[in-house]
Amino acid sequence: MTIEVDIVKRETIKPSSPTPPELRHFKLSLFDQFYPIFYTPLILFYAGSDPSEAAQEKSRRLTTSLPEVLTRFYPFAGRIVDNLSLGCVDQGAEYLEAVVNCDLSRVLKEPDTAVLRTFLPATADIERADATTMPLVLVQANFFECGGSAIGLCVMHKVADAEALCTFVNAWAGTATGAITEAMIPEFRTASMFPPLDSLANSFPSIVPAKEKCVRRRFLLESSKVAALRKRIEGPGGPASTAVEAVSALLWKCSATASRKKKANLNKMETPRTTMLSQTVNLRRRMEPQLPSNLAGNLAGYFLTRADEREMEMRVLAVRLREALEGYCESHVKRLQGDGACAAICEETKEFGELLGKSLVMDEMDFYSCTSWCRFPFYEADFGWGRPVWACQESADCPNFFMLMDARDSGGIEVCLTLREEDMALFEQDPDLLEFASLNPTIRG
Incomplete structure (x- = not known):
């Protein structure tokens, strides 16, 4: 039987509190400027619980905690203006919910790249679109028949490297459980440490394609x-x-x-x-x-x-x-x-x-x-x-x-x-x- 992942829900989730006017123009750092337009993907797999209640309760917890964490990580809910700054007027993150027609154990027995990618939000069309319309965070919550789940997360590399991505994930989890700590609350000051170059404002780096399979x-x-x-x-x-x-x-x-x-x-x-x-x-x-x-x-x-x-x-x-x-x-x-x-x-x-x-x-x-x-x-x-x-x-x-x-x-x-x-x-x-x-x-x- 082919593993099928069916999207059953799609919505935009916005921060729980509006971003103050003084924070709505967010400068990128010089490091940020040199990254092309692409997403960093991560998938977290979780063991099953009671299948009859797991998906509904997990979805509720994810969708009620995501707006709170987006308030703390307010640039992640914004959009790219140019290669110099973000507009942070709470456009939000894209959230998808999917059901998978098998148990999690089948996926974990022999992980397959083609299957794993179906647990992530599709980004190919988004990356080819106008950068100013792209959501910076995309989430796909996948629920298996056994009660297991997989959270597929794509974050634009312009706003986060691996450590920042990890901080975001753990802050979201901490918000969901009420166990957020001071170390999970982000600091946004890299642009003051490494100011962007105005000359790069309208120049997005490109990715060099491979010639061979x-x-x-x-x-x-x-x-x-x-x-x-x-x-x-x-x-x-x-x-x-x-x-x-x-x-x-x-x-x-x-x-x-x-x-x-x-x-x-x-x-x-x-x-x-x-x-x-x-x-x-x-x-x-x-x-x-x-x-x-x-x-x-x-x-x-x-x-x-x-x-x-x-x-x-x-x-x-x-x-x-x-x-x-x-x-x-x-x-x-x-x-x-x-x-x-x-x-x-x-x-x-x-x-x-x-x-x-x-x-x-x-x-x-x-x-x-x-x-x-x-x-x-x-x-x-x-x-x-x-x-x-x-x-x-x-x-x-x-x-x-x-x-x-x-x-x-x-x-x-x-x-x-x-x-x-x-x-x-x-x-x-x-x-x-x-x-x-x-x-x-x-x-x-």
Whole structure:
């Protein structure tokens, strides 16, 4: 039987209190300006309860708490005016309700990307529309026959990075249960820290399309496997690597090796080729002093490191990652806290765009992007029916992209990875990958 998701309700939900006149013109920060028009998706799955009452009660709790949290996160209920500001006159968020013709266990047994995307609000038509008409938050509440549920959430990246998204989700859950804390109440002051450029007011960045077919796979490294990987990389007397560094090094090594093998097969010869990895950095945790986690907006940078085919060894790559992060914090992050912040952000964005173009358009190098959502407490989002049994991120098929999230079991890491089709076929056969990661295992509720 095909899994069917039927939309049975659609409404616009507005803040419970009107936004004061002095807050209705909201400036974006310079970081916000450099993000294209696209949504960051998140799906939270919850185990079932009494099916006869679950959907009605859950829907009521979601729809009565969302207006309250939108009052606190008032820019999220606004609309884009240009690439400089938002108009916050309480246009609201889009809320959809859907029924699913199966039990949640069927979805979690062998998660399928095509099915998972049906639990999210459709954004393709919205992203092609006029940016000034787009809702910044879209929600789809999905209810299964067993009483389980899935909350699909899409938030415009212009207003929130991963940490801001997590703060919003937990503030919404805290509002629903009456357990909201001071740490969940957002601060909106990034534009005063990193003022926008007027020259970018009418210029929205675009997304570079992939030329080749890409495929996505989900992998799980259980906590024991992450520990074993870190031990392998550390070696006798070597420097300790973090879990994210170790997993990133594994993925980088296996991906670059697959790409080199594919090109050798096509060209019938080995061709030396540079490989680079960019990894996101949550700047709130890197500033001195640290910035609060509830500081909303975009505050993410990235560092770069490169290697050649002679250095495709996990220990070497892990050290490169550690050194690159330390260098980034020592130089770039310090510039962000000084008079050179604007120049530093512009230079970083330009460099990233040029490297992406060389990889996707000109095929001059292998360029990989890694984003880590580890340590973000998505699994704490309890709307009144327990914590999620699974939190996952389903994004567009961007090639050579690694997405890391904490697994539900403490210490494990889930990977959502997108590669070109030919590279993925070789990647999945890598012995190092097979030793530490399992492909798309069942989610244990």
